Amino acid sequence: MVHQDQGKLVQMVAADVGLVAPPSRYVLSEENRPTTVAQQAKLVIPIVDASRVAMPDDVEEAAKLRSALQSWGLFVVTGHGMPKEFLDEILEATRKFFHLPLEEKQKCGNVIDGVKFQNEGYGIDRIDSDEQILDWCDRLWLQLQPEDERRLPFWPQNLRDLLHEYTLESGRVTMDVLKAMAKLLNQEEGFFINMVGERFKSYSRFTYYPPCPRPDLVNGLKPHTDKSVITLLLMDKDVGGFQVLKDGHWVDVPMLGNDLLVVVGEGMEIVSNAIFKAPWHRVVTSADKERLSLAMFYQPEPERIIGPSGMLVHEKRPAMFKNSLVQTLADGYWDAFAAGGRTVDFLNVRINAEADAELEGCAVVANN
Secondary structure, three states, rough: OOOOOOOOOOOHHHHHOOOOOOOHHOOOOOHHHHOOHHHHHHHHOOEEEHHOOOOOHHHHHHHHHHHHHHHOOEEEEEEEOOOOHHHHHHHHHHHHOOOOHHHHHHEEEOOOEEEOOOOOOEEEEOOOOOOOOOOOOEEEEEEOOHHHHHHHHHHHHHHHHHHHHHHHHHHHHHHHHHHHHHHHHHOOOOOOHHHHHOOOEEEEEEEEEEEOOOHOOOOOEEOOOOOOOOEEEOOOOOOOEEEEOOOOOOEEEOOOOEEEEEEEEEHHHHOOOOOOOOEEEOOOOOOOOEEEEEEEEEOOOOOOOEEEOOOOOOEEEEEOOEEHHHHHHHHHHHHHHHHOOOHHHHHHOOOHHHHHHOOOHHHHHOOO
């Protein structure tokens, strides 16, 4: 059950000129606090050229993609074809929205004509209990596709045209990546695209991380995995903070300039029978700089039932997950996210934990 007190917007909390430490609702227990990233932070995040991976005979780039997916679950994507000026304009429009007066931003809040939409609109992430430790961020969550399901009252005026264009452009990049991922599994290139369906869901999450006087005490965004099939992330060009769990250590993902980050979600993990795994990731804050990001999440049609493809299940690699209704997974995600867990574990979808012990180990580390 969702707690009635949705808490303050973090931007308002951070604006207190006398604030020397975050309020207790945001302070992590000592064992869960962000620590200095270990030597593994010097590892190089894999890079894949989207313009090359879309070519049918580029074996070298396909090998880079396979290595990135199997060893990291994410990669930097270059060659995506979106101009620097366009991406700069999106980030600047995002910054302008979060810098608007509160009463202006609240016009995009999660209530329309007296009806409350729990996850869409401007605000903070869901609070399920008085004991829940809150993240140091505000967000604007919008449904993008199918286009006829958009709730435009949530959409800031200064972002509407830009976001529509970015939805088309990021969708093009995502479809190219999905085609390439299918070929890595010796499937037809339309394998994953057909799986998500013509009326697949896509969402955007604009996230604003205010400066925090004690970054060592809080999560900007708690450790989590994505519920999507795939996530495309446009990050702040001037301020870092995104980290991924790799071999039991948190690794900094550097600022990417005009490049994007592709992250495998739990939906892809299920359908690929854990050949491609959703990585744990989080965001840490800065003491003196604000940070922005824009994540695009792609999910199958909600009435579809997904599970490991029969072509990827055999004696040496039994099914790792139960077949599940996409809508059930989507609903369970918010409970799992608030609790700091994975949806497939929260809903008991994973059925072969022993065969997937490495993934289980990552989950334990991420929650400790």
